[in-house]
Amino acid sequence: MKKIKPLELKIPQISTQFFDEPKLLFAKGGVHTNPQLGITLYGPRSLYTSRHKQEVHIGFIGTEEAIEKARNFYMNLAEGIPDDNNQIDFPGCKIDRGFRCELRIDDNLFESITRKEILDILDVRRQEERFNSCVELLKRKLELLTQRGYPLDYIVFVPPHSLIKKCGVADYKVNKVNVHRDLRRAFKAVAMRFHKPTQILQETTLKISRSKIIWVESNE
Numbered sequence: 001m002k003k004i005k006p007l008e009l010k011i012p013q014i015s016t017q018f019f020d021e022p023k024l025l026f027a028k029g030g031v032h033t034n035p036q037l038g039i040t041l042y043g044p045r046s047l048y049t050s051r052h053k054q055e056v057h058i059g060f061i062g063t064e065e066a067i068e069k070a071r072n073f074y075m076n077l078a079e080g081i082p083d084d085n086n087q088i089d090f091p092g093c094k095i096d097r098g099f100r101c102e103l104r105i106d107d108n109l110f111e112s113i114t115r116k117e118i119l120d121i122l123d124v125r126r127q128e129e130r131f132n133s134c135v136e137l138l139k140r141k142l143e144l145l146t147q148r149g150y151p152l153d154y155i156v157f158v159p160p161h162s163l164i165k166k167c168g169v170a171d172y173k174v175n176k177v178n179v180h181r182d183l184r185r186a187f188k189a190v191a192m193r194f195h196k197p198t199q200i201l202q203e204t205t206l207k208i209s210r211s212k213i214i215w216v217e218s219n220e
Helices: 035-042 064-079 113-121 129-145 161-168 183-194 203-207 211-218
Strands: 055-062 102-110 152-156 169-174 177-181 199-200
Touching: 055 064, 055 129, 064 102, 064 152, 102 129, 113 129, 113 161, 129 152, 129 161, 129 169, 129 183, 161 183, 177 183, 183 199
Parallel strands: 055 102, 055 152, 152 199
Antiparallel strands: 169 177
């Protein structure tokens, strides 16, 4: 029996190249590689242009207790947060520092999720129907919030823990095909219809390093 000659593989040639961090532009031509320091030193690129908002109006969706916690969180954010865990100080959101704008929080832009609404959803036995009921509830809240005659630039959803636990994800079959749904993605998809940027803020998130959280929140 004839022996087969082993296949000889060529030694791959690998080359690498190092790229410096790109320089980012900020207000009045300020340049820095670190976006956090750039915002602190110069302010956002939009500053001194017609695109820059002097005020950012925030609306909230959640239980009354959760909305109050979120409101306090953003009010503290606006004042600035010092470093507490080797993070860069967050400079705040004021006309004279940080993102150079004022955060406006109006009680008329609170859309509460009631205990009855939560219980009605949790009482639905089938996972698919329960998930869809939750999404429909959020859609109604978005409609109510955006149809009011008040300026609204940004919507924060503070999900009740019980809804996250029971409706955070849903796995079911449609015509024998597996379907996986995620509440965060579903909320973002529904919110796109209303042309307002959104943020999901979970209460458990507030237990992490505050300056780290705030830099993440402000960049999303």
